[in-house]
Amino acid sequence: MSSNQTPNKTKWISKFTLSFLAIVGAVDSVLHIILPLFPYKLNQYILPIGMSSLIIGIVFSIGLPFYWHYKEKNNFIDSQKYYIWLITILRYWLAFYISTFGFEKLFDVNFAYSYHIEDSLVNTLTGQELTWKYYGHSYYLTVIIGLFQIIGSILLLFRRTTLLGVITLLPVQLNILLINLFYGIGPLTTFISIIMVLGLSYLLLERKEEIINFFRHYKNTLPTVGNKKLRNSIRFLCILIPFLFVFYYSYDVRKSQKYFGKWEVEKMTRNGEIVSEKAWEKDALAWKLIYFEERGKLLFCPNPNMYVDSASIFMKYNYDDNKNRLKVISYEINPENPDTILVQISKFKDKSMQWEMIFNKDTIQMELKKENL
Template sequence: MQKIPLFQKIITCTLAGLVIGAAVLRICFTFIRAWLPIRMITIVPALLLAAAVIYAVIWSVRKTNNPATLAFWQGALRYGVAFDLATFGWEKLFHFQFVVPLSKLDLPFNSFSSQDLFWAFFSHSYPLGCMIAGCQIMGAMLLLFSRTRLAGVFVLLPVLANILLMDIFYQIGTTVVIHASIMMAGVLYFLFIEFDRLKAFFFAAKDQLPSLPISQYFKTAVRLSIIYIPLLLIAMREKPDRDPQLMGKYEVKQMTVNQQVLNPSSCEDSILTRVYFDIKNGCVFEFNTTQRRWYGIYKKKGDQLEIKWASTGKPVFTGVMSPVNPSGNIALTGVLGNDSMKMILQKTNN
């Protein structure tokens, strides 16, 4: 009978306890959270994890090497991962995930948190959600059969890696990241136990493709060209942020038109309230609402500024701009059609 290493016993049992506990905890949160306090809900997965760890210790102390015991814990681990991911997949298909309230979708884009942006992006396309769900369900099913277990691992790994990275960088939540990390660890376990097979397949197997009879140095240069040619092309392109000091969003703090002082906080649609100096010399004048905007391109030479609008019929703005001071203020004086304008702009961070 082949000896089962001590670390394999401990890792297998612990991972199985973590995966099953995490899956049970999520189901409990979904269905019985309204009737039981969170502390009581967490008792069940905690007991499952404790039981798995205790069994791993007992198994190690007894020094038994029954392969059926290892198969049981590996089967429990496989089922826990498969059940959890398949559940997520079915929830996507039946609109229990990737759903955002309609009222939130009407809010300004910059008011969204990173979590709201994440859900809004994925809720936009139901077919994309179905494709992700299909990968989760198919990978879960493949993981449950011995002959297709490795195929299931290869299906689930990129899905889980993508989910985990988005959970981290979109700040979905600490508990969500922990949950995804546990499932990722469960899938990686079945990848690592196949290390010898994978090593033989990827590195020891003979290459069946014919080789070109050319210099190895030339081949290396061609291979490296995917690095230096794109970098050279990027270096030749003009940067989209052509004026980084000026670029930004500005609130109109003071406004004078034809020597008449206007109140920027007024609700009138004709009052200029925001100015955007954007990438590729884009410029936007916003008149109290996002529905009333003038889009154009600005040219700046020294302190001289000229703005031509994309829509025909709108007068060109020409004027003089002061440098951006340390507090982010700009004084802009010029002419828009027949109107003389003078304004103080304050740079904002949101």
């Protein structure tokens, strides 16, 4: 359907979809602005008013398509007027709502600095708090996202630029929706995101014929390289080679997967002498935790309570599956000429093992226990 055409007759489901997206979205966008302005003493009424307004909007959006479809079927009304009004409402509330979030990002309201999140351990944060912390880390990134939302919203307000506005906003809002869904941001926020993405998708599908025709008639005027068989072979290899590389790398990494995790040093001896429990307070080499990571990373930490980067030692490792030993590469003494350390693993069980190695000319033995995370 072109931008200058509107349907005279449509199916009921099409009417319902448009009515629901336009009316429910409009009601929700108005509530988003009005309800936070309520005085503190009226806070107890915010949820009942919000929910009742949404329910009324949903009921009305369900009833309108029945009335509209009945009138259209009997030629009592001009469907174009209903369609134009609802499409306009849809465009305007999307612009209104999305630009609100855009301005919140510009004025540092969305993803504002949170003192309690900043002072919390990462593994104690919820999905919402992690998202807030991540996006709030860079104000400039937040501003860029906000500008996309504002510019896209402005484009939605004009019929000639509606499609450009949809193309600008849909990737941004789809990304936000996926974050809301998989990071557990909250049911109401996720519902809003779903309505926004569906609304933008509806506006995009309204122009599907123009979009299809554009790609159908578009022709690249640049000359081709090689023959068709060669090009198809290269195209296939462009996907196959990365797949094989990552597959092999993943297979190689997972040889040592049974060791991945956080290991507590239950007992450590250095040159035959037991290292005391509190030695870590003064001795940075009296490790209490060993982090066995993917991609050949080992981190030795003396602090038993948490990982401290400044006090820890970073090493790389290669795992020999046949000999059941690690070849650890230490950059501690001479980063330009790293030291290679052989670590012999013994008495390995599901969550315990023993290590023996020579580090800085010291013979070290450790009994390790894997922590549940």
